[in-house]
Amino acid sequence: MTTPSQPKRRVLIRTYGCQMNVYDSDRMADVLAPLGYAPTEVLAEADMVILNTCHIREKAAEKVFSELGRLRDLKQENAAQGRSLTLAVAGCVAQAEGAEITARAPWVDIVLGPQSYHRLPELVARVARAGAIAPNPITGTPGGTRLLDTDFPVESKFDHLPEATQGQGISAFLTIQEGCDKFCSFCVVPYTRGSEYSRPVAAVLAEARRLVAHGAREISVLGQNVNAYHGEGDNGPVGLAQLLRELVKIPGLARLRYTTSHPRDMDDALIQAHGDLPQLMPLLHLPVQSGSDRMLQAMNRGHTAADFRRVVDRLRQVRPDIALSSDFIAGHPGENDADHQATMALIRDVGFASAFSFKYSPRPGTPAAGAPLQVAEPIKDARLAEIQALLRDQTQAFNAALVGQECDVLFTGPGRDPGQVAGRTPWLQPIHLSGPASLIGQIRPIRVVASLRNSLSGALAAGPGQPLHAPATQEPATA
Ligand code: SAH
Numbered sequence: 001m002t003t004p005s006q007p008k009r010r011v012l013i014r015t016y017g018c019q020m021n022v023y024d025s026d027r028m029a030d031v032l033a034p035l036g037y038a039p040t041e042v043l044a045e046a047d048m049v050i051l052n053t054c055h056i057r058e059k060a061a062e063k064v065f066s067e068l069g070r071l072r073d074l075k076q077e078n079a080a081q082g083r084s085l086t087l088a089v090a091g092c093v094a095q096a097e098g099a100e101i102t103a104r105a106p107w108v109d110i111v112l113g114p115q116s117y118h119r120l121p122e123l124v125a126r127v128a129r130a131g132a133i134a135p136n137p138i139t140g141t142p143g144g145t146r147l148l149d150t151d152f153p154v155e156s157k158f159d160h161l162p163e164a165t166q167g168q169g170i171s172a173f174l175t176i177q178e179g180c181d182k183f184c185s186f187c188v189v190p191y192t193r194g195s196e197y198s199r200p201v202a203a204v205l206a207e208a209r210r211l212v213a214h215g216a217r218e219i220s221v222l223g224q225n226v227n228a229y230h231g232e233g234d235n236g237p238v239g240l241a242q243l244l245r246e247l248v249k250i251p252g253l254a255r256l257r258y259t260t261s262h263p264r265d266m267d268d269a270l271i272q273a274h275g276d277l278p279q280l281m282p283l284l285h286l287p288v289q290s291g292s293d294r295m296l297q298a299m300n301r302g303h304t305a306a307d308f309r310r311v312v313d314r315l316r317q318v319r320p321d322i323a324l325s326s327d328f329i330a331g332h333p334g335e336n337d338a339d340h341q342a343t344m345a346l347i348r349d350v351g352f353a354s355a356f357s358f359k360y361s362p363r364p365g366t367p368a369a370g371a372p373l374q375v376a377e378p379i380k381d382a383r384l385a386e387i388q389a390l391l392r393d394q395t396q397a398f399n400a401a402l403v404g405q406e407c408d409v410l411f412t413g414p415g416r417d418p419g420q421v422a423g424r425t426p427w428l429q430p431i432h433l434s435g436p437a438s439l440i441g442q443i444r445p446i447r448v449v450a451s452l453r454n455s456l457s458g459a460l461a462a463g464p465g466q467p468l469h470a471p472a473t474q475e476p477a478t479a
């Protein structure tokens with residue numbers, strides 16, 4: 001990509017963790033653009049590298065330190081050639097372990113919490129003012145400015161970031177809510193993202209309209225607890241259901257999704273929205289974590305397994321083609337075999353189109369980390385394997401059931417092979433087929449031909465077709 005005034009510098013942003021981090025990485029690129037930084041994917045040409053990190057499980061957090069080791073070497077090599085490399089760590093590890101990062105990796109220049117991205121330009125300017133920091137005289141380790149900004153600011157970053165320009169595509173993300181007040185026993189998010197905050201309705205709608213004006217046909221609205229959304233509207237706070245009803249009025253917006261939601265916040269209005277809004281896609285990610293009431297209570301989830309089943313039943317009543325996705329944790333402290341069997345039973349009974357499952361990972365500072373009755377690693381491994389095998393079978397069965405049927409596909413880009421285009425079904429399955437690039441950005445009925453390992457293959461359906469599962473969304477939605 002070229003711009004009229006060629007940027008002088010390049011920034012590489014590496015994103016880990018959830019979709020909210022993906023959105024934030026794009027916002028960091030936006031805030032750096034006026035400083036002359038253009039995004040790059042090529043490490044060798046980067047003048048700045050930002051790691052946008054995730055702290056959700058131990059493995060995710062440890063990745064940051066190994067990555068920082070490699071970046072130390074690169075900074076050293078660059079310095080030998082007289083080039084500077086600014087290193088920044090952002091995201092949830094930065095928030096949770098800021099001081100440890102500057103201690104363990106003193107070559108880092110900026111450590112920045114997720115609520116402070118609007119302050120990035122000021123920090124970059126301070127790094128520039130500080131100039132080159134001398135390497136450690138004994139080890140030769142390159143020096144870093146070691147600026148730390150992990151206080152939760154009183155102001156909202158959303159009010160201070162420039163208009164979104166990066167990351168706009170046919171399928172776009174839009175963060176509408178951040179933070180969490182639920183304090184599940186196992187989870188770091190309330191500590192890394194802070195307390196719940198909902199963006200005002202007008203700001204969300206304005207950003208959504210801009211995304212659509214730039215070619216988005218599908219928007220996923222995001223939040224750590226997106227269905228706890230309660231943004232200020234003209235006449236007081238507005239819930240997610242009402243916000244979705246406003247969003248579907250945007251002409252040209254054909255598909256809408258929301259993630260991640262909490263079973264506790266699936267209220268009547270939101271369930272009904274699934275029945276009323278054809279643009280709301282029939283796949284809901286609704287993490288349940290466990291099928292055991294004892295464990296749900298220990299996890300502080302605030303609902304029972306029966307509550308979850310009831311929500312699913314009601315969703316299926318109003319939207320018969322809805323498919324469910326979820327998250328599961330194997331081996332939370334105190335989990336016994338009966339609890340695990342209750343999770344297996346819930347998975348069997350509900351049936352999931354896709355799901356994520358994790359081995360419980362103790363996170364510093366969370367109540368569960370210090371709880372007695374930690375489950376032994378081999379037991380966690382065995383339970384996770386069982387859960388994953390069942391979920392894999394369910395995903396394969398769900399995908400295989402689509403073969404021979406028609407569904408709408410939103411084409412988002414070229415396929416892997418020449419002459420191919422790729423897109424997503426209403427249930428988010430990746431699908432590719434032979435077809436012209438002109439399909440990109442369009443929604444077309446497709447006949448599913450085969451279910452492959454991680455995707456589907458299809459063929460253009462002969463006529464306009466009657467999709468068997470999904471509502472017709474070929475035409476832009478109009479208000
Ligand atoms: N806000 C969402 C979840 C966000 S974190 C919700 O309330 O459901 C994404 C997923 O990571 C969680 O659903 C959970 O399954 C998993 N997870 C979070 N903390 C974990 C931990 N300490 N160990 C293992 N998995 C964890």
Ligand code: SF4
Nearest residue numbers: 180182183184187189
């Ligand atoms: Fe974490 Fe629970 Fe909040 Fe989800 S609801 S972000 S799992 S504390």
Ligand code: F3S
Nearest residue numbers: 017018054055056092
């Ligand atoms: Fe990870 Fe933070 Fe998201 S811990 S999952 S990046 S909110």
